[in-house]
Amino acid sequence: MFNTLPGFREFYPQDCAKRDYIFAQWRKSAHRFAFVEFDPPVLESLELFTEKSGEEIKSQLFEFIDKGARAVSLRPEMTPSLARMVGAQANSLRKPVKWFCIGENYRYERQQKGRLRAFYQFNADILGEESLAADAEIIALLIESLRSFGLTENEFKLRLGDRDLWLLFLQNAGIPETHTTPALSVVDKIERMRPDAFFEMMQDALKGIDLDIPSLIEKIKNFVAIKTIEEMYSVFESGAFQEQAKKRIEQWKQLLNILSDMGVGSFVSPDLGIVRGLAYYTGFVFEAFQTVGTGRALAGGGRYNNLVKKLGYPDMPAVGFGMGDVTVSDLLELVGKQKSLDISPDICAIIIDESLRGEVVKTIFNLRREGINADYPFKPMQLGKQFKYADSLGAKHAVIFAPEEFSRGNVKVKDLKSGQESEIKLSEIATHIRG
RNA sequence: GUGGUAAUAGCUCAGUUGGUUAGAGCAUCGGAUUGUGAUUCCGAGGGUCGCCGGUUCAAGUCCGGUUUACCACCCCA
Numbered sequence: 001m002f003n004t005l006p007g008f009r010e011f012y013p014q015d016c017a018k019r020d021y022i023f024a025q026w027r028k029s030a031h032r033f034a035f036v037e038f039d040p041p042v043l044e045s046l047e048l049f050t051e052k053s054g055e056e057i058k059s060q061l062f063e064f065i066d067k068g069a070r071a072v073s074l075r076p077e078m079t080p081s082l083a084r085m086v087g088a089q090a091n092s093l094r095k096p097v098k099w100f101c102i103g104e105n106y107r108y109e110r111q112q113k114g115r116l117r118a119f120y121q122f123n124a125d126i127l128g129e130e131s132l133a134a135d136a137e138i139i140a141l142l143i144e145s146l147r148s149f150g151l152t153e154n155e156f157k158l159r160l161g162d163r164d165l166w167l168l169f170l171q172n173a174g175i176p177e178t179h180t181t182p183a184l185s186v187v188d189k190i191e192r193m194r195p196d197a198f199f200e201m202m203q204d205a206l207k208g209i210d211l212d213i214p215s216l217i218e219k220i221k222n223f224v225a226i227k228t229i230e231e232m233y234s235v236f237e238s239g240a241f242q243e244q245a246k247k248r249i250e251q252w253k254q255l256l257n258i259l260s261d262m263g264v265g266s267f268v269s270p271d272l273g274i275v276r277g278l279a280y281y282t283g284f285v286f287e288a289f290q291t292v293g294t295g296r297a298l299a300g301g302g303r304y305n306n307l308v309k310k311l312g313y314p315d316m317p318a319v320g321f322g323m324g325d326v327t328v329s330d331l332l333e334l335v336g337k338q339k340s341l342d343i344s345p346d347i348c349a350i351i352i353d354e355s356l357r358g359e360v361v362k363t364i365f366n367l368r369r370e371g372i373n374a375d376y377p378f379k380p381m382q383l384g385k386q387f388k389y390a391d392s393l394g395a396k397h398a399v400i401f402a403p404e405e406f407s408r409g410n411v412k413v414k415d416l417k418s419g420q421e422s423e424i425k426l427s428e429i430a431t432h433i434r435g
Numbered sequence: 436g437u438g439g440u441a442a443u444a445g446c447u448c449a450g451u452u453g454g455u456u457a458g459a460g461c462a463u464c465g466g467a468u469u470g471u472g473a474u475u476c477c478g479a480g481g482g483u484c485g486c487c488g489g490u491u492c493a494a495g496u497c498c499g500g501u502u503u504a505c506c507a508c509c510c511c512a
Contacts, residue, residue, distance in 0.1 A: 003485095003502090003503075006502095006503070006504085049512090052512080053512065057512080059436090059510095060510075060511085060512090076512065077512045078512095079512070080512095105512090107510095107511085107512085109509095109510070109511080110436075110437095110509085110510090111504090111505095112505080112506075112507090113505070113506080115510095115511075192511095276512095277510095277511075277512085278512060280512090297511095300512095322512080350470090350471080350472095352469095352470055352471095353470095382466095382468080382469075383468090383469080383470060383471060383472095384468070384471070384472070385472095386471085386472085387471055387472035387473085388472055388473080389472090390472070391472045391473050392472090392473085398471080398472080400470080400471080402470065404470090412470095412471095414471075414472090416472070416473075417473090419471090419472090419473095421471085
């Protein structure tokens with residue numbers, strides 16, 4: 001006997017129906033926003049991923065040497081492949097590029113609930129557009145796709161942060177550029193660590209700076225806690241970066257205005273505690289959290305204006321997000337909003353007399369060719385059994401083939417939900433069902 | 436990669452201080468009802484008790500190892 005490999009999932013039909021419901025909503029939302037779908041290969045050259053994230057990433061990759069002696073890896077994320085595909089045609093693509101992708105990603109990690117070695121992710125990105133309209137469009141798509149599952153402000157929130165403002169703050173405080181990335185990566189972790197660890201780790205990140213570290217850390221702590229535009233202004237009341245900061249905060253106001261015009265403002269809260277751990281983010285960054293249960297992160301993203309160029313392609317501003325299927329599905333289950341894609345047949349035939357079997361098969365196949373989802377029993381069965389079978393399929397109608405009605409060229413069609421039954425012409429089954 | 440807990444039928448689980456042939460519900464299949472299901476009743480099949488070894492007259496139960504899952508770290512693109 002064989003088992004699945006650790007962290008890999010297999011989908012029985014019922015699980016598939018749940019998963020495909022999620023995919024269908026994602027796809028629908030993306031199409032509403034006029035994003036087009038792309039799909040890169042599952043297996044890529046190892047270098048594509050180490051180029052973006054460094055050699056250390058290898059320990060978390062499904063990587064190996066293939067039979068042609070190539071160092072390859074299953075994709076842990078979509079962004080490098082996206083950058084390559086867009087980059088390769090950068091000059092001929094209409095801007096802005098609005099692309100999305102739904103695909104399985106692989107990470108060689110010890111799994112936990114909600115974190116497997118194989119997981120699907122919905123990614124959406126806008127490339128070639130610097131304006132705030134692109135940031136707003138991406139944030140709104142993230143929110144609207146969660147809303148399409150019936151989720152509301154009671155169940156999730158989006159926290160909006162800003163690495164640009166952080167950089168101005170850190171520079172204003174006298175922290176040299178070499179120390180900003182380590183400092184931000186400590187800020188990113190603050191909510192995941194024990195309260196007393198922050199001082200220690202930040203001290204470590206700021207090592208070698210000739211400043212009053214304890215008071216600096218105190219200032220950083222206060223900055224992390226900022227949740228309003230007013231507080232942002234008050235931090236930059238003086239200092240060399242005052243003017244730049246003011247400009248940036250004006251952009252905050254604009255972005256929030258656009259989001260409120262889009263009708264998603266109630267989901268968004270400014271929160272400078274959100275910085276995202278990755279060094280390549282360059283501007284607004286955001287994370288969506290469920291506000292029920294464990295408060296887990298559902299999706300995250302932000303602006304990454306330098307990444308495409310870093311990977312060796314033309315300079316292109318970009319903003320995007322990723323959302324996993326496992327966390328979304330767990331949340332839907334938790335709040336009782338999980339659904340399945342409806343794939344149940346429209347009709348199932350009921351054969352009262354076996355002499356009609358040939359006619360039944362003919363009719364069923366005509367209906368299938370007309371776009372009706374139809375099934376029929378393969379062998380003689382008692383009538384009660386046939387109805388049970390039709391019911392267990394979830395068929396919406398039973399089409400009853402009986403000698404008496406059939407001699408008039410008719411069948412009975414029974415609505416299995418209401419129990420209502422009517423006799424109709426053989427040729428009118430499809431129209432009757434489409435109702 | 437580190438530590439803790441667990442593993443019994445397809446699924447959810449029971450199984451006493453170690454003691455005859457390991458149980459239930461759901462699901463599946465068959466029948467009661469030869470022109471009507473979702474909501475009836477009866478019956479059947481299905482288990483190397485994760486795997487390997489040890490202790491014992493005797494192991495689902497105790498001990499060691501191993502694999503897998505869950506939880507907490509690490510990490511989180």
